[in-house]
Amino acid sequence: MEKETVTIYDVAREAGVSMATVSRVVNGNQNVKESTRKKVEEVIQRLNYRPNAVARGLASRKTTTIGVIIPDVTNLYFSSIARGVDDVASMYKYNIFMANSDGEEKKEIRVLQTLLAQQVDGVIYMGNTIGDYLRKEIRLSRVPIVLAGTVDSKSEFPAVHINYEDATRDAVRKLVETHNEKIALIIADKKYPIDETLRMNGYLKGLQEAGIEVNEDYIIRTLYSYEQGEVVYKRLKEMGVTAAVVSNDLLAVSIVGAALDHNEKIPEDFEVITSDNSMLTEAVRPQLTTIKQPLYDIGAVAMRMLTKLMAGEMDEDTLMRQFELPYVIDERRTTK
Amino acid sequence: MEKETVTIYDVAREAGVSMATVSRVVNGNQNVKESTRKKVEEVIQRLNYRPNAVARGLASRKTTTIGVIIPDVTNLYFSSIARGVDDVASMYKYNIFMANSDGEEKKEIRVLQTLLAQQVDGVIYMGNTIGDYLRKEIRLSRVPIVLAGTVDSKSEFPAVHINYEDATRDAVRKLVETHNEKIALIIADKKYPIDETLRMNGYLKGLQEAGIEVNEDYIIRTLYSYEQGEVVYKRLKEMGVTAAVVSNDLLAVSIVGAALDHNEKIPEDFEVITSDNSMLTEAVRPQLTTIKQPLYDIGAVAMRMLTKLMAGEMDEDTLMRQFELPYVIDERRTTK
DNA sequence: CTATAACATGAAAACCTTTTCTGAAAAACA
DNA sequence: TGTTTTTCAGAAAAGGTTTTCATGTTATAG
Numbered sequence: 001m002e003k004e005t006v007t008i009y010d011v012a013r014e015a016g017v018s019m020a021t022v023s024r025v026v027n028g029n030q031n032v033k034e035s036t037r038k039k040v041e042e043v044i045q046r047l048n049y050r051p052n053a054v055a056r057g058l059a060s061r062k063t064t065t066i067g068v069i070i071p072d073v074t075n076l077y078f079s080s081i082a083r084g085v086d087d088v089a090s091m092y093k094y095n096i097f098m099a100n101s102d103g104e105e106k107k108e109i110r111v112l113q114t115l116l117a118q119q120v121d122g123v124i125y126m127g128n129t130i131g132d133y134l135r136k137e138i139r140l141s142r143v144p145i146v147l148a149g150t151v152d153s154k155s156e157f158p159a160v161h162i163n164y165e166d167a168t169r170d171a172v173r174k175l176v177e178t179h180n181e182k183i184a185l186i187i188a189d190k191k192y193p194i195d196e197t198l199r200m201n202g203y204l205k206g207l208q209e210a211g212i213e214v215n216e217d218y219i220i221r222t223l224y225s226y227e228q229g230e231v232v233y234k235r236l237k238e239m240g241v242t243a244a245v246v247s248n249d250l251l252a253v254s255i256v257g258a259a260l261d262h263n264e265k266i267p268e269d270f271e272v273i274t275s276d277n278s279m280l281t282e283a284v285r286p287q288l289t290t291i292k293q294p295l296y297d298i299g300a301v302a303m304r305m306l307t308k309l310m311a312g313e314m315d316e317d318t319l320m321r322q323f324e325l326p327y328v329i330d331e332r333r334t335t336k
Numbered sequence: 337m338e339k340e341t342v343t344i345y346d347v348a349r350e351a352g353v354s355m356a357t358v359s360r361v362v363n364g365n366q367n368v369k370e371s372t373r374k375k376v377e378e379v380i381q382r383l384n385y386r387p388n389a390v391a392r393g394l395a396s397r398k399t400t401t402i403g404v405i406i407p408d409v410t411n412l413y414f415s416s417i418a419r420g421v422d423d424v425a426s427m428y429k430y431n432i433f434m435a436n437s438d439g440e441e442k443k444e445i446r447v448l449q450t451l452l453a454q455q456v457d458g459v460i461y462m463g464n465t466i467g468d469y470l471r472k473e474i475r476l477s478r479v480p481i482v483l484a485g486t487v488d489s490k491s492e493f494p495a496v497h498i499n500y501e502d503a504t505r506d507a508v509r510k511l512v513e514t515h516n517e518k519i520a521l522i523i524a525d526k527k528y529p530i531d532e533t534l535r536m537n538g539y540l541k542g543l544q545e546a547g548i549e550v551n552e553d554y555i556i557r558t559l560y561s562y563e564q565g566e567v568v569y570k571r572l573k574e575m576g577v578t579a580a581v582v583s584n585d586l587l588a589v590s591i592v593g594a595a596l597d598h599n600e601k602i603p604e605d606f607e608v609i610t611s612d613n614s615m616l617t618e619a620v621r622p623q624l625t626t627i628k629q630p631l632y633d634i635g636a637v638a639m640r641m642l643t644k645l646m647a648g649e650m651d652e653d654t655l656m657r658q659f660e661l662p663y664v665i666d667e668r669r670t671t672k
Numbered sequence: 673c674t675a676t677a678a679c680a681t682g683a684a685a686a687c688c689t690t691t692t693c694t695g696a697a698a699a700a701c702a
Numbered sequence: 703t704g705t706t707t708t709t710c711a712g713a714a715a716a717g718g719t720t721t722t723c724a725t726g727t728t729a730t731a732g
Contacts, residue, residue: 008688009688009689017712018711018712019688020714021711023690024710026689032710033710051453051688052688052689053450053453054454054455054688054689056688056689058688058690058716059690059691072419074412076412080410083409083410083436086435086436090435095454096435097431098433099426099432100419100422100423116386117386117387117388118389119389226618257623260621261621279586283562283616284620285592285597344718345718353681354681355683355718355719357680360681368681387718388718388719389719391718391720392718392719392720394689394717394718395719395721674732676729676730677728677730679726679729682723682724682725686719686722687719688717691714693712693715694712694714695712697711699706699709700706700707701707702703702706
């Protein structure tokens, strides 16, 4: 009754060859005579033999498995990237361990450790800051890692993303063109380097170019959550702000929502540019003007890079550069 | 230079005990004298020993790993469930292999096979129909499986979800109360049993109760994609339909969006009830009236169930019942 | 104080592959 | 035909644990 598993040994016996030979045919090794290959393949079919990946991993020290650290699958920005990762991973026969970290370093470290214990061949990291302890942990691990949709403030690890600074500057420029003078930047309350350094710099640069003086109050840090829309909107209005660059789609949607609740005319009275281009931006009304990030591609490219690193085809030191994908600003209905 | 991995053998030697003893302390086995435990733990700390999960898996035939089959991580309905799964999985120290299937049986089978090759201890399945071949594959596998947010039309496998039939009937009732007579049902173009059987039955039942005759044209099958909003809306209007129950949030959002594009007054001229309650429904304006499914909980409960199955604490035959979680209809701004 | 039970530990097999090394047979060459 | 190279295949070790069984030691009971 108990399903007895069929092993490579069973196949060998049945086919009258050695385990080594079976292993060779399973792995597509060329050193097998056509006739014996046929024979072995027939037996594999007949017994319905499925190689045990765990044993394989132990013997070969390669698990064809990667780890993906993601703050929250439920966040469209990250899940879109993850989808890109998964598609190319499965193209290369890699299986994915996925773990949510909530972007908290403590969890990230725990998660990384369990991934390493699982002997993953590489890891894709999505998140925020790479804290010092996490950084040390990664260095120690000796498995390649690449960051997707995430920047490493110390440029130590390979990463693929867009140029957030330029993109944000462009967004500000766009808002300046339509004569906005009180322009807000809405970013995360956590200390994400993408927000705090890159988007911030882009924002400042955009204002500076236009000769607009910076008002610190227009830089708002908040939770990435739709409940915050109303709160943020009110603060904006109290200050007479007429336009905002928002770093998260869901938040942008809810800010626009709050504006509509208050009978604001969009984009006439209030303009918004958001930053992710998840499908949200096109589904809602008014459709959101957005910095169009190629999310899927970011994931795909990152994974492709990781396969090269894992195959040793690429030296981490040579191609450690930050890989920048193009972005574009897609004008829709929340800008004039 | 090459990072030499430290094994249980190193720890044993260093601590002056056998591998068996080290294994015992690592696994919290009680049969170890306090003093030796201390000693071993000290050495583990000092050498920074991390058990190799692959070797462990091979030796024990337990990988503390589960597989999650998901149509698309990018779909909020499924990713919300997945988040619930992940949280309780990590609570029980299980690692998750996640694989996207696009809801296509072919991919599902391939994915299931690679998961089984990885020797997962159990699997969570999200999807649509369980096709015959997939069904056979699962039966053969002998690892427990539970369906999350998914029904098994043959009730062969344990599953957790809400009562889609009742929920849909309630939604129809609600629309009938406000004197709608031409009520549409918008479901997936694929043959999902949740849509084709359950939601359909609920819809029919709701109409029947109200003495409204069914018009087949009002049952629309379409892609779950925001681009379809316009298309569906137009068909609805041509037929003079005044209300719809939609089985996917993103689609519902885009239908409402299309209606707004055509200067329709919502909910006065057109009412919509959607079915998932992803965060989308509250972020957009007007906020969507929805069947409130406890998505996270569906995932969490399913995973909890799976742990029991895996631990043998629960017999698949005894508790094979379909586990129903409560739902509620949350009235917001797309119904009168 | 002896007989017995309970505890603590180690040796070695088992888990299922891959991989290295070696050798035999076949093919190519001279 | 003899020699060298190439091709094909097997034996056995290695990979890092868990687990079973046996044994020595200590505590408990009589």
